[in-house]
Amino acid sequence: xxxxxxxxxxxxxxxxxxxxxxxxxxxxxxxxxxxxxxxxxxxxxxxxxxxxxxxxxxxxxxxxxxxxxxxxxxxxxxxxxxxxxxxxxxxxxxxxxxxxxxxxxxxxxxxxxxxxxxxxxxxxxxxxxxxxxxxxxxxxxxxxxxxxxxxxxxxxxxxxxxxxxxxxxxxxxxxxxxxxxxxxxxxxxxxxxxxxxxxxxxxxxxxxxxxxxxxxxxxxxxxxxxxxxxxxxxxxxxxxxxxxxxxxxxxxxxxxxxxxxxxxxxxxxxxxxxxxxxxxxxx
Numbered sequence: 001x002x003x004x005x006x007x008x009x010x011x012x013x014x015x016x017x018x019x020x021x022x023x024x025x026x027x028x029x030x031x032x033x034x035x036x037x038x039x040x041x042x043x044x045x046x047x048x049x050x051x052x053x054x055x056x057x058x059x060x061x062x063x064x065x066x067x068x069x070x071x072x073x074x075x076x077x078x079x080x081x082x083x084x085x086x087x088x089x090x091x092x093x094x095x096x097x098x099x100x101x102x103x104x105x106x107x108x109x110x111x112x113x114x115x116x117x118x119x120x121x122x123x124x125x126x127x128x129x130x131x132x133x134x135x136x137x138x139x140x141x142x143x144x145x146x147x148x149x150x151x152x153x154x155x156x157x158x159x160x161x162x163x164x165x166x167x168x169x170x171x172x173x174x175x176x177x178x179x180x181x182x183x184x185x186x187x188x189x190x191x192x193x194x195x196x197x198x199x200x201x202x203x204x205x206x207x208x209x210x211x212x213x214x215x216x217x218x219x220x221x222x223x224x225x226x227x228x229x230x231x232x233x234x235x236x237x238x239x240x241x242x243x244x245x246x247x248x249x250x251x252x253x254x255x256x257x258x259x260x261x262x263x264x265x266x267x268x269x270x271x272x273x274x275x276x277x278x279x280x281x282x283x
Contacts, residue, residue: 025121032120036128041135055139059095063088070213077218081244082157085147089240090212092144096137097174097232098203103129104182105199108190108275123272126182130175137171148243163242163249170235177231177261183268187275211236217248231257231264 026033066087070076078086103110104126111125151158189195210232219227227233234253241249 026123026127029120029124033124033128033131036124037132037135040128040132055136056143059088059091059140059143062091066091066213076214079215079217079246079248081240081246082151082155085144085151085158085244086240087213088144088147089244090236092137092140093174093236093239094207094210094212095140096133096171097178098207099136100130100133100175100178101182101185101203102200103133104179105185105189106196107182107186109186109196126179126186126272129182130179133178134171134175144243158243159245160243161241161245163238166238166242170238173235173258173261174232176265180261180265180268183272184264187271190275215240215246215248228253231260233257 063084067083071078071083071087107125107129148158148160152160185195185199189199209226210230211227216224216227216233216237234250234257237246237249238254240246
């Protein structure tokens with residue numbers, strides 16, 4: 001007869017609350033998180049000729065295209081800032097956000113085989129995507145810093161200020177926003193597969209609603225509100241204000257973005273916790 005007084009060291013059960021984030025359990029699985037980050041970094045470029053050099057080549061080529069297309073042909077304003085630094089700033093920041101969101105939005109579908117075989121905190125997967133993206137972001141951001149140093153001390157066109165100290169907080173906001181939105185869309189695309197295609201198209205449109213290739217000051221007054229309500233806008237403007245010395249940044253907009261991103265994360269956690277309990281039935 002089975003002993004009714006057995007004491008178990010581990011007990012697997014569903015979350016009692018949709019709002020629960022068991023950070024202690026996530027921390028206990030930190031080795032798995034680091035392993036997934038290492039896997040993503042190594043395997044993604046393992047069979048390429050140039051390997052991690054693509055981290056550098058991609059933003060530089062994109063920057064050259066933007067300079068030619070938006071700077072020389074379309075003549076979009078950069079608020080008097082060097083086009084190279086202006087576009088590279090937007091590209092570096094946007095690449096991290098968009099790639100994190102894209103990959104997180106399909107986390108259930110991409111990892112269904114693993115989720116169905118072994119238990120671990122499901123939050124580990126979207127977190128690993130956000131953290132692995134930081135590796136690529138750090139490399140590209142280093143290139144951006146070199147460009148800023150050139151235009152600051154040699155060309156003397158840029159005037160960075162103390163707002164560069166907000167960089168860790170800005171990165172945290174981007175990562176949190178991508179994580180929150182990604183969990184929302186991953187939960188929805190788990191049941192409605194068509195949303196995957198809509199999301200890809202939507203992210204491209206979202207880029208043009210975000211001041212990636214233009215400053216907010218260049219928008220007509222009647223359209224400026226579109227960027228103002230976009231939580232990413234103040235993050236991009238703060239990056240440019242701190243590193244490039246651009247004008248027009250309003251700290252109050254950053255407070256608004258922080259509040260919106262916080263609620264997006266909470267909603268993402270709620271819907272993620274709800275779907276993860278039975279997503280294997282619909283994947």
